[in-house]
Amino acid sequence: MKRAVLRRREQPLRGGQPLAFVLGLLFALLVGAVLLAVAGDPVLETYTRMWDRSFGSAASLSSTFNRAVPLALAGLAVSIAATMGLWNIGAEGQILFGATAATLVGRIGADWPSPVLIVAMLLGAALGGALWALGPGLARAEIGVSEIITTLMLNEVALRLIRYLENGPWKDPDGFGFPQITAKPDGAGLGVLWERTHIGGLIALAVIFGFAWLVNRSVWGYELRLAGASPKTAAYAGVSLRRKVLGVMVLSGAVAGLAGGIELTGTAARLNESISNGYGFAGIVVAALALMRPSGVAVVAVLFGAIQVGGFSIQSLGVSAAVSNILQALILLGAIGAAVLSTHRVVLVDRKVVA
Amino acid sequence: MIQPAVELDGIWKRFPGVIANAGANLTVRPGTVHAVLGENGAGKTTLMNCLAGVYLPDEGQVRIDGVAQRFSSPADALAAGIGMVHQEFRLVPTFTVAENIVLGHAPRILDMAATEAEVANLAERFGFDVEPDRPVWQLSMGERQRVEILKALWRDAKVLVLDEPTAVLTPQEAVELGEVLRRTVAEGRSVIFISHKLDEVVSFCDEATVLRGGKTVASSISVADANASSLAELMVGEASIEPVSVSVSMPGDPALVVKNLSVLDSRGLPAVQDVTFSVRSGEIVGIAGVAGNGQRSLTDAIAGLQPVKSGTIEVMQADVTQASPQRRFRAGLAYIPEDRVGVGLAPKLPATENAMMREYRSLRRGPLLSWTRARDLCDRIINDFEVKIGRRDAPLAGLSGGNLQRLLLGRELSSAPDVVVASQPTRGLDVSGVRAIQRLLVQQRDEGTAVLVVSEDLDELLALADRILVMVEGRVVGAFDARATSRVEIGEAMMGATA
Numbered sequence: 001m002k003r004a005v006l007r008r009r010e011q012p013l014r015g016g017q018p019l020a021f022v023l024g025l026l027f028a029l030l031v032g033a034v035l036l037a038v039a040g041d042p043v044l045e046t047y048t049r050m051w052d053r054s055f056g057s058a059a060s061l062s063s064t065f066n067r068a069v070p071l072a073l074a075g076l077a078v079s080i081a082a083t084m085g086l087w088n089i090g091a092e093g094q095i096l097f098g099a100t101a102a103t104l105v106g107r108i109g110a111d112w113p114s115p116v117l118i119v120a121m122l123l124g125a126a127l128g129g130a131l132w133a134l135g136p137g138l139a140r141a142e143i144g145v146s147e148i149i150t151t152l153m154l155n156e157v158a159l160r161l162i163r164y165l166e167n168g169p170w171k172d173p174d175g176f177g178f179p180q181i182t183a184k185p186d187g188a189g190l191g192v193l194w195e196r197t198h199i200g201g202l203i204a205l206a207v208i209f210g211f212a213w214l215v216n217r218s219v220w221g222y223e224l225r226l227a228g229a230s231p232k233t234a235a236y237a238g239v240s241l242r243r244k245v246l247g248v249m250v251l252s253g254a255v256a257g258l259a260g261g262i263e264l265t266g267t268a269a270r271l272n273e274s275i276s277n278g279y280g281f282a283g284i285v286v287a288a289l290a291l292m293r294p295s296g297v298a299v300v301a302v303l304f305g306a307i308q309v310g311g312f313s314i315q316s317l318g319v320s321a322a323v324s325n326i327l328q329a330l331i332l333l334g335a336i337g338a339a340v341l342s343t344h345r346v347v348l349v350d351r352k353v354v355a
Numbered sequence: 356m357i358q359p360a361v362e363l364d365g366i367w368k369r370f371p372g373v374i375a376n377a378g379a380n381l382t383v384r385p386g387t388v389h390a391v392l393g394e395n396g397a398g399k400t401t402l403m404n405c406l407a408g409v410y411l412p413d414e415g416q417v418r419i420d421g422v423a424q425r426f427s428s429p430a431d432a433l434a435a436g437i438g439m440v441h442q443e444f445r446l447v448p449t450f451t452v453a454e455n456i457v458l459g460h461a462p463r464i465l466d467m468a469a470t471e472a473e474v475a476n477l478a479e480r481f482g483f484d485v486e487p488d489r490p491v492w493q494l495s496m497g498e499r500q501r502v503e504i505l506k507a508l509w510r511d512a513k514v515l516v517l518d519e520p521t522a523v524l525t526p527q528e529a530v531e532l533g534e535v536l537r538r539t540v541a542e543g544r545s546v547i548f549i550s551h552k553l554d555e556v557v558s559f560c561d562e563a564t565v566l567r568g569g570k571t572v573a574s575s576i577s578v579a580d581a582n583a584s585s586l587a588e589l590m591v592g593e594a595s596i597e598p599v600s601v602s603v604s605m606p607g608d609p610a611l612v613v614k615n616l617s618v619l620d621s622r623g624l625p626a627v628q629d630v631t632f633s634v635r636s637g638e639i640v641g642i643a644g645v646a647g648n649g650q651r652s653l654t655d656a657i658a659g660l661q662p663v664k665s666g667t668i669e670v671m672q673a674d675v676t677q678a679s680p681q682r683r684f685r686a687g688l689a690y691i692p693e694d695r696v697g698v699g700l701a702p703k704l705p706a707t708e709n710a711m712m713r714e715y716r717s718l719r720r721g722p723l724l725s726w727t728r729a730r731d732l733c734d735r736i737i738n739d740f741e742v743k744i745g746r747r748d749a750p751l752a753g754l755s756g757g758n759l760q761r762l763l764l765g766r767e768l769s770s771a772p773d774v775v776v777a778s779q780p781t782r783g784l785d786v787s788g789v790r791a792i793q794r795l796l797v798q799q800r801d802e803g804t805a806v807l808v809v810s811e812d813l814d815e816l817l818a819l820a821d822r823i824l825v826m827v828e829g830r831v832v833g834a835f836d837a838r839a840t841s842r843v844e845i846g847e848a849m850m851g852a853t854a
Contacts, residue, residue: 217726219715219722220722222711226712229703230697230698232698233698233700233701236658236690236692237713238681238682
């Protein structure tokens with residue numbers, strides 16, 4: 001009697017991840033086709049529209065890339081924390097607080113020259129995100145409090161803070177009594193490459209490569225890899241695990257905060273509570289699909305962004321929001337499910353033998 | 356002749372780089388408590404795992420009540436009446452005693468009150484004092500062990516295998532365990548009792564089988580006819596490896612000085628108590644003792660991996676009691692930890708990054724690392740210490756134990772340290788690996804380094820060391836001149852409890 005079990009591969013399959021992603025995508029599109037047909041929607045037209053709106057034109061690429069930026073940074077934030085075995089599931093809150101800090105800078109420096117203002121706002125955003133992760137980092141490093149709980153709870157705090165600012169000190173005097181924050185200053189718009197594609201993508205790439213370079217070339221990065229690979233060995237070599245945990249959490253928060261700053265300067269008109277738009281949580285999925293490797297985050301983020309953009313676009317064809325959401329979820333599930341095959345192999349074993 | 360309850364015949368079990376069992380035999384008569392004795396690494400646990408279905412032996416036969424069996428899982432072994440209590444308990448802390456006992460053996464509809472009553476009955480029959488409705492997390496280690504034993508008896512195990520059961524018990528609990536075991540065998544069941552504590556074996560076992568180096572060296576000897584010192588002699592045996600040639604040492608000034616050192620373990624209990632000794636330049640001092648008598652805490656404290664409660668540690672006249680591990684390394688202290696993989700080496704990282712672990716701070720240019728210099732350092736260690744390695748940028752994971760140890764020793768010795776602390780440096784290595792490592796340590800000594808070696812292998816210590824200290828329960832209980840002592844004398848000191 002045989003049965004199939006999953007065995008972890010000693011090394012992840014080289015190039016297996018993109019292949020798995022494509023396989024998962026095809027599988028999801030097949031299942032999705034059945035779903036669309038049952039719901040009475042035109043299958044081919046729907047898929048054509050998804051493609052057109054995500055990759056089909058310069059404008060579509062614009063939407064996809066702009067969406068990929070916060071996804072990539074949030075994914076990087078999660079994978080940075082993961083190098084030390086930590087789970088930062090508070091990127092959402094760090095994005096929000098990063099954007100809040102950038103707004104504060106914008107209010108102070110509203111009449112600064114535009115480039116200065118933008119750089120200051122982005123730095124403020126990174127600082128804000130770092131600050132938002134500092135508490136969980138300290139609590140984890142010093143007394144071992146689970147960062148999963150603290151980062152998650154701080155998401156809510158950041159959200160409430162924005163609601164308070166909306167209704168209180170930062171309420172827009174020209175908002176006709178509507179609770180909204182004053183629009184960002186005129187000089188606070190991020191530079192544009194083409195259509196609506198802002199330079200946030202370049203910033204994100206620079207941060208991703210910068211981190212990879214830091215890890216591979218610096219003393220700090222070597223210590224980080226050592227601590228991540230074998231904490232006891234790191235302690236033996238004299239690396240302070242406490243400081244590494246704290247450093248990694250703060251850096252992770254800064255990267256997420258920067259995403260908030262880019263969203264504010266790049267695409268949003270003003271700070272509001274939906275500026276994080278679930279990117280912080282989607283970042284966990286992005287990081288997982290990239291196998292927690294910073295290098296894979298950018299590619300995954302673009303595909304993820306495309307799925308979201310394309311998924312929403314078909315609603316204008318009359319495909320219901322529910323079907324569109326299911327389709328997005330299917331594609332993700334397919335990709336994640338197939339990704340297992342690049343790290344695991346399916347083997348047939350005798351029913352009785354225990355691994 | 357009565358049919359033996361258990362017969363293990365010519366069991367071989369090999370692991371990568373290590374032979375755990377090399378044709379071991381064991382015969383257990385029904386209704387007896389049978390001790391399996393041997394030093395650490397003698398293959399006791401592996402042999403029992405072959406009996407309990409955890410491992411499938413590479414060669415050899417397992418017979419239960421005369422019937423040949425091939426267990427491919429613990430469940431198979433249990434079905435044939437073999438119940439094993441492992442060193443680490445396998446209980447669900449939030450479940451009650453009764454829930455743990457019936458777990459996996461519960462009827463579809465579980466009447467907890469009735470089950471608790473049955474468990475209470477079973478416990479009473481064997482003289483256990485347990486409350487079936489208490490959650491396991493509230494229990495002491497001794498009580499948890501009783502739950503494990505009850506679990507096996509609930510499944511009607513005919514043969515109970517206990518792996519070092521007294522290691523986690525207080526002396527009083529150990530005596531109670533002995534009574535429980537007597538009652539168990541009185542019903543015609545058998546108990547296999549793995550231990551290296553001779554006084555317990557003498558007080559509650561009927562027969563003993565002694566393993567050494569994966570082989571059976573004495574089979575089913577009657578404990579009534581033996582005594583602690585004859586068993587000790589069997590356990591440590593004759594010199595199995597031809598000793599490396601050791602010239603007479605010319606010791607100089609003390610290089611490592613430990614004064615009144617006390618260390619607490621992670622639970623806050625005393626692990627090392629008021630230990631004082633010194634190691635001079637050009638001398639090898641050995642520390643002998645049964646595993647778990649504070650050797651690990653002693654070396655970890657010297658290396659700076661475990662905090663010191665009181666006392667001082669000096670390396671080359673510098674007080675390093677509170678210094679960080681890397682300051683101690685710079686003061687001239689090299690450390691070969693007991694866990695060469697996981698502490699001494701990071702197996703997920705490549706050889707280069709393991710080789711540079713001590714020196715990386717001096718390999719930098721500004722905030723950046725010079726990989727060229729790191730690779731040079733790695734190549735030098737690989738060449739000088741004959742590390743056989745495929746690619747230096749591949750993770751270490753595939754290397755054999757001997758090569759891992761060469762890499763580790765190479766890294767620690769290449770900086771010409773004044774003091775080398777080596778914990779179990781040859782454990783688990785094959786003969787050539789053992790000799791290579793021993794030769795390196797002697798060479799260090801001859802070059803004037805002070806060497807402290809902790810080992811459970813008495814032959815090794817007698818061959819290498821100039822002086823031997825014996826540790827029992829965190830204290831140094833004896834010091835011997837290695838040239839003028841005997842295996843038996845040290846063995847008896849190690850079993851301190853009997854003296």
